[in-house]
Amino acid sequence: MGNNCADSVLIIGAGQAGIQVADSLRAEGHTGPITVLNNEVHHPYQRPPLSKDYMGVDWPSEPLPLRGPGFLEAKGITMLGAEATSVDTAARTVHLADGTSIGYSQLVFATGAANRQLPCPGADLAGVHALRTLDDALGLQDALSTARKVVVIGAGFIGLEFAAGARTRGLDVTVLEFAQRPMGRALSAMASDWFAARHLADGIDLRLNEGVTAIHDAGEGLSVESTAGRAYPADLVLYGVGVNPRTDLAEAAGLEVQNGIVVDAALQTAVSGVWAVGDCASFQHAASGERMRLESVQNATDQGRHVARTIMGANAAYSETPWFWSTQGPIRLQIAGVSHPGDLPVMIGDPAAGKFSIALLREGKLAAVESVNSPADHIAARKLIGLGLELTAGDITTAGFTFKALAKEVLMVGS
Amino acid sequence: MPTITFTQPTGEATEVTVEEGTSLMRAAVTNGIEGIVGECGGQAMCATCHVFVRPEFAGQLADLSADEDEMLDCTTAERTEASRLGCQIKMSTELDGIVVDVPSDQV
Incomplete structure (x- = not known):
């Protein structure tokens, strides 16, 4: 692979992965134009604290930026507050929602993931929240300041981090999980069982093997009905039932999608010069040989660095050891x-x-x-x-x- | 409000002023200080906000927690006696004027 240090690079997504690609390209000596599409109104910020410090008693007043305010300008990186609507890989052009379009030599999908919707009646009632963006977190902070009874749907990382934060605020917290164990997809049964016992001991009413059938407006608050036939009163409901990779754009552009945008060991799609990194990418892990898609900061930043180096001429398979963290109280x-x-x-x-x-x-x-x-x-x-x-x-x-x-x-x- | 001076390996120094209670990592990241990453958002999970605290300020810092001590074993630039994680340093009036050296590498 040659050196593409003056190519124009277009990055779709201003999360941890997208910003890392831009930063690492400049660090590696890239001199061409770099454009990042940001579909949120906020300066790029860190998401992990939103479900942790932000939900406790003493939350920070400002989001933690991914890079400082002057960073993009200092590095000559253009950020556009824009949503991409379609990609034409033959013409190497991305069309935007405002009717304009941008050409590129290298295109990086860093589109992340979107929360799965709660598949039950009442999921759209006021007082039912999801948590992914800064705006979601700010809405939850408001809701937490007046709430007394909280029901969390889904005992995954987000649900339990939020539940632990709500407990530190002294609220009554019930967690409903339809599976047998909390965080069952990510943790061994041994670890998962320890967490279940610990959260119960810390006063979280964790109910396993119990899903949600409907949420009703009960007049003075909400009522969450479960598969066990119980009804839980709540003035705040938070659901965290997993995510789907954001692959629509890639799929419509004819790229292969299988639980993520399919990329090879170098994180390139079947189209030369088109890459995917972070939560949206289904990649072949070189060390284990497994195909996987990971949702983590480490995966986003290490893949961002890897693609930047590859665009700049390096030739290696991505093989970083994955790591993850969670803080729950x-x-x-x-x-x-x-x-x-x-x-x-x-x-x-x-x-x-x-x-x-x-x-x-x-x-x-x-x-x-x-x-x-x-x-x-x-x-x-x-x-x-x-x-x-x-x-x-x-x-x-x-x-x-x-x-x-x-x-x-x-x-x-x-x- | 307390001030912090970040000194780069090149010798270039930048002074920033922050509210009490702000972590040194947050102060660096929000002010765009080169070389302080803070990849985990301040949870002492990633060791990418490693700094060297000048010895004259070391006595004013809170003691190393076991977690911080263990995470400092995996910094990219070699750990020294002056090493701390910026996310674990909460700024206070006692720390006003603190000077820290930014390592050459964080990742």
Whole structure:
């Protein structure tokens, strides 16, 4: 691949992934025009705090920007407050909602994801909220300041982060989850069960195996009806039932979409010079060989950097170890790697004291580590996963074993 | 309102003034200070707001928490005795005039 350092680059999306592509292109020496399309009215901001600090007692008065106010101008990056309506990859042109169009040499989809809608009657009633954007968070802050009874639908990351924040404000919080376990798609059963017990102990009324059938306006508030035939009064309902990647534009442009915009190991679509990064991209992970789509800051920023380097002439497969985090009240969860349902879980640490990690072994190797209030384990695991190290349950439960010591030993030998 | 001076590896210094209670990371990011990333939004999860605090101000800082201590082990620029995470430094009148050095690399 040649050096495209003067190409015009158009990035659709001003979230963590899109802004990272623009930033990294300039850092790598790109001199051509860079344009970012932002479909929100706000200066690009960080989303993770919205479901965490923003929902607690002492929330920040201003959003945290992804880059400072003068950054775009200083780097010669053009940001347009515009929505793309169609892409013509043959003519290398993107059409915008205002009727204008922009040409490009390199096009990056960083379109992110959109919340799934709640599929039940009453989902559009006043008092029923979703959480994705800054405007959503500001609306929730208002609602929280007068609410007393909160019902959360979905015990995923967003639902539980919000629930924990609402608890710190002293509100009555019920969480309804139709599945057997909270965060069941992301966590091992062992970790998930620990979280369920902990949230119950912290006063969250977590109800598993119980979905929602309808939400009614009960006059003085809302009533949430469940699959168990119960009705929960609420003056605030928050739902977090997953997201869908925003792929409509790509699909209409004829690009392959399969739970995300399909890209190769270099994060390029089947059309040369058209890329996808972050939440919207379905990619082949080089280290594991798996096709995956990840929703995380790490994935967005590392893929953004990768595409910038590739546009500038690097030739490598994307292979960063995925990592994730969540804070739920005082609990800090950090995950390195991606677990599978069949992995062998091995506990290390003290779950009763709320400080432990769970190693997930697959085919005799370390595949993922879930850490609760144990950042040293997490940091070491990030370095170890991907090395393809042989590890047994016996190794991990041997007295004196720590991931940190293992990482030190392995990386010293390797260097 | 307290002020913070960020000094770049090139020697270039930038002074910013912030409200009490603002974290040093937030002060840097909102003022566009080069070299402070804050990728995790201030949760002490990413170690990309690593700074070196000048020794004359070290005594005024809150003690290192176990979490911050462990995260400082994975900074990109090598950790020193002066290393702290900017997201864990809350600005106060006692810290008025603090000077920190920005490392050459965060990621």
